[in-house]
Amino acid sequence: KPQNERQRLPVVPQGIERDEFLKALAELKEQLGQENVEINDKPLKDGWYMEHPNTHDMMTILDEEEFVASAIVYPGSTEEVQQIVLWANKYRIPIFPISMGRNLGYGGAAPRVRGSVTIDLGKRMNKILDINAEDYTCLVEPGVSFYALYEAIKERGLEDHMWIDTPDLGGGSIIGNTVDRGVGYTPYGDHWACHSGLEVVLPTGEVIRTGMGALPGNNTWQAFPYGFGPFSDGIFSQSNFGIVTKMGMTLMPNPGGHEAFMYTFPKEEDLAPLIDIIRPLRISNILENVAQLRHVTQALAARGRPRTEFYSGSGPMPSEAVHAAAAKTPVGDHAWAYYGMSYGPPQVRAHKLALVDAAFRRIPGARRIDPSTLPADEYFWARDRVARGVPDIHELRWVNWQPNGAHIAFSPVSPIRGADAARLFALGKEAHERYGIDFFPAFCVGLREMHLIVEIVFDRADAGQRKAALACLRDMVDEAAKLGYGEYRTHLVLMDQVAGTYNWNDGALMKFNERLKDALDPQGILAPGRCGIWPKRYRGRGWEM
Numbered sequence: 226k227p228q229n230e231r232q233r234l235p236v237v238p239q240g241i242e243r244d245e246f247l248k249a250l251a252e253l254k255e256q257l258g259q260e261n262v263e264i265n266d267k268p269l270k271d272g273w274y275m276e277h278p279n280t281h282d283m284m285t286i287l288d289e290e291e292f293v294a295s296a297i298v299y300p301g302s303t304e305e306v307q308q309i310v311l312w313a314n315k316y317r318i319p320i321f322p323i324s325m326g327r328n329l330g331y332g333g334a335a336p337r338v339r340g341s342v343t344i345d346l347g348k349r350m351n352k353i354l355d356i357n358a359e360d361y362t363c364l365v366e367p368g369v370s371f372y373a374l375y376e377a378i379k380e381r382g383l384e385d386h387m388w389i390d391t392p393d394l395g396g397g398s399i400i401g402n403t404v405d406r407g408v409g410y411t412p413y414g415d416h417w418a419c420h421s422g423l424e425v426v427l428p429t430g431e432v433i434r435t436g437m438g439a440l441p442g443n444n445t446w447q448a449f450p451y452g453f454g455p456f457s458d459g460i461f462s463q464s465n466f467g468i469v470t471k472m473g474m475t476l477m478p479n480p481g482g483h484e485a486f487m488y489t490f491p492k493e494e495d496l497a498p499l500i501d502i503i504r505p506l507r508i509s510n511i512l513e514n515v516a517q518l519r520h521v522t523q524a525l526a527a528r529g530r531p532r533t534e535f536y537s538g539s540g541p542m543p544s545e546a547v548h549a550a551a552a553k554t555p556v557g558d559h560a561w562a563y564y565g566m567s568y569g570p571p572q573v574r575a576h577k578l579a580l581v582d583a584a585f586r587r588i589p590g591a592r593r594i595d596p597s598t599l600p601a602d603e604y605f606w607a608r609d610r611v612a613r614g615v616p617d618i619h620e621l622r623w624v625n626w627q628p629n630g631a632h633i634a635f636s637p638v639s640p641i642r643g644a645d646a647a648r649l650f651a652l653g654k655e656a657h658e659r660y661g662i663d664f665f666p667a668f669c670v671g672l673r674e675m676h677l678i679v680e681i682v683f684d685r686a687d688a689g690q691r692k693a694a695l696a697c698l699r700d701m702v703d704e705a706a707k708l709g710y711g712e713y714r715t716h717l718v719l720m721d722q723v724a725g726t727y728n729w730n731d732g733a734l735m736k737f738n739e740r741l742k743d744a745l746d747p748q749g750i751l752a753p754g755r756c757g758i759w760p761k762r763y764r765g766r767g768w769e770m
């Protein structure tokens with residue numbers, strides 16, 4: 226048999242004998258059908274974004290066998306998800322739900338605990354259950370990607386009527402991205418804030434519907450997120466308290482026009498005054514979407530060429546080399562590029578864009594780039610598509626910066642303040658220099674906060690690069706926490722560390738999360754360790770990393 230067909234011994238979840246595990250799997254096969262239970266006994270194949278594996282983290286920063294599933298199961302309905310949960314409780318087998326597993330940079334499809342059984346919800350549960358053109362809402366299952374929803378809206382002839390919001394990469398699951406609190410780039414970019422209504426299978430097998438979904442016969446599940454009583458949805462995002470099988474999402478009315486724009490700013494030191502200029506514009510919605518301020522090194526990498534084409538030395542590519550290479554590109558060699566979008570009919574846009582122009586030009590040397598000068602494959606046009614809800618994958622190109630390119634993110638949040646931006650920029654730059662890594666900062670400006678997204682691109686076949694990337698990340702998390710900054714989301718490998726930084730009042734929040742975990746999941750079967758939350762059975766036994 227060819228190499229990639231040959232078998233490898235599957236990992237067995239800790240605490241269960243191999244024979245008993247295989248017997249348990251056979252029982253699950255009887256319930257779900259042979260074809261819906263797959264043992265992970267083939268060599269691990271990495272694939273790429275659109276053909277990603279569901280067996281492990283294809284961008285692993287540790288040994289490939291670390292975050293790896295023992296088996297993958299494919300439920301076809303909420304009832305089958307319940308059956309799987311009951312089965313896991315019976316045998317005390319850790320299960321790890323994913324929607325589509327395209328959570329690139331944060332662990333992909335991989336489980337936190339080695340040998341977990343991955344529940345790949347998206348493969349068979351991929352229906353768009355409703356698109357409501359009057360209320361501008363939809364109801365989806367875990368396997369519905371941003372691309373799929375976009376296509377469905379087009380097929381129904383509604384693309385001039387309503388928009389979706391897509392993150393940088395459109396191939397992921399709407400539910401997966403939303404429960405992990407991912408963001409997009411239209412005014413509806415805060416996905417979690419824009420969802421309305423969940424259906425959740427609890428770790429003990431019961432199903433609940435949140436918000437108005439709890440009221441039989443309601444027609445407001447997707448229109449009013451709260452219903453009555455405690456707003457429970459929050460405990461099902463970035464947690465391990467339930468498996469989301471349906472979610473409502475709001476859709477944006479077509480604003481009647483749009484215009485992408487771009488400015489560049491010459492010097493690294495322009496960052497702080499620029500962020501202070503952006504803040505009032507963003508909070509008052511003159512800047513209407515999560516807009517991005519990207520460093521020239523990343524803009525250069527976004528061209529999709531390997532770094533060796535520009536520089537052959539080791540260590541971070543020197544600033545002069547970056548600027549020399551960037552000078553030959555259509556957007557030039559300025560230190561920062563701002564990508565924005567203005568919405569509405571021309572007269573409305575003209576007013577807002579004039580305000581933005583006057584404000585941005587207070588930075589000496591600021592340049593407005595005329596989009597008509599930019600070639601069709603310029604990164605600007607990918608930002609244009611994403612900011613009007615058209616799914617895209619151009620963003621992947623900077624992964625080519627290294628051979629076997631993989632990436633992992635450091636993503637702290639801060640207020641939209643120049644001083645905070647400068648502190649985080651300096652912290653990241655120093656850490657990258659310490660470990661000889663190119664620094665790719667991008668500030669994503671929300672409404673009253675900004676996420677700094679620093680993607681480390683590394684060669685996943687190079688153990689030294691993996692080690693340096695991880696050490697750099699760990700330093701940045703700790704140093705940021707000392708200054709009072711925390712991450713909005715993180716990779717599996719950093720979850721314990723990041724959770725540990727949210728430790729006010731002797732770790733009171735984690736103690737509360739652990740109490741919820743033990744109450745909702747007494748056997749500790751659902752995604753143990755996800756977001757640093759360990760069930761009782763695992764706590765204090767050396768699982769943290």
Ligand code: ADP
Nearest residue numbers: 323324325326327328397398401402405468469
């Ligand atoms: P995407 O397909 O958008 O990339 P994933 O399916 O990888 O998203 O989801 C990201 C993470 O969110 C997963 O690793 C998992 O921990 C969690 N998650 C995703 N979907 C669900 C779900 N339906 N229920 C509970 N947790 C989920």
